[in-house]
Amino acid sequence: MLALVTGGAGVVGKALCRELMAQNVCVRVLTLPGDTLASSLPKEVEVFYGDVTKPETMRAAFDGVDVVYHLAAILLSTKAGAFDFVNFQGTKNVVDAALEAKVKRFLYVSSISVTYPILTAYGQSKLKGESYVKAAGEHGLRWTIVRPTLVIGDGGGIExxxxxxxxxxxxxxxxxxxxKSLKRPVRSVDLVKGIVAAGLSEYTRGKTYALAGSTxxxxxxxxxxxxxxxxxxxxxxxxxxxxxxxxxxxxxxxxxxxxxxxxxxxxxxYDAVPEIDSARRDLGYNPGNPFA
Incomplete structure (x- = not known):
């Protein structure tokens, strides 16, 4: 099996690559041209350089791929339209490329911020990405969506x-x-296990899971x-x-x-304390407490 990880040179992406390889999955990473972080990926990982906002630069990365793990996104920006351009339009391009290449499975890494009562520009862009992924199911895309909470460990998440x-x-x-707002921060080691399981299981098709910590x-x-x-x-x-x-x-x-x-x-x-019972049941997801 061959998995393509977009944005795979980042903190979570690299951990995801290691977890996939531990489960005997061949890994290919799509990252931006000139990304120096790619040099720190395991030597077994095949690296393709391309930009999710420029479809013509990334199509070759989808050849022969069985499952796509779409992580590529921006979390921080003050530039008008940047979130929509990268997080939504980029996701649209990745989904379209996966459909064109007849990829069997698609795992979209969204964000728990899409559940906030009032969405930021970032949350709006991720929610639009979710909608496009779901709509692609009508064209045969077998999708799963995960919504991580605050990520801690292995270098930590940006937030x-x-x-x-x-x-x-x-x-x-x-x-x-x-x-006073409540969070359920998740250890990166637990997060990547949940992401990998969600993408490899056929039982998770058409489902959305929150991936949070235990406490x-x-x-x-x-x-x-x-x-x-x-x-x-x-x-x-x-x-x-x-x-x-x-x-x-x-x-x-x-x-x-x-x-x-x-x-x-x-x-x-806003609180971010989603239930994780469905992830426990379907993915064998058993996260720990980052502050224990």
């Missing part, structure tokens, strides 16, 4: 690393709403654990939402230039 850097940076830090934790509790691990004792000051929305500098402290204020604050506003 978690940004939050950890923020709470460690200043002796006093502010949390919108007092950091809910508030943002405030998470901050305390991050600081304890770093040997720091910083003071948290809660701030009301109406102030958080108006203090532009908070965006810079939390995320920096690549992040809009809307996206920086969304993670503090």
């Amino acid at each position: 978690y690393n940004m939050f950890a850097a923020y709470v460690k940076r200043f002796p006093v830090y502010f949390l919108p709403g007092g950091g 809910p934790i508030s943002m405030a509790q998470m901050a305390k654990k991050i600081l304890a691990a770093a040997g720091k004792r910083h003071l948290m000051i809660p701030i009301p939402w109406w102030i958080a929305r108006r203090v532009a500098v908070l965006k810079s402290w939390i995320g920096g230039r690549p992040v809009t204020a809307e996206q920086a604050l969304a993670g503090f506003l």
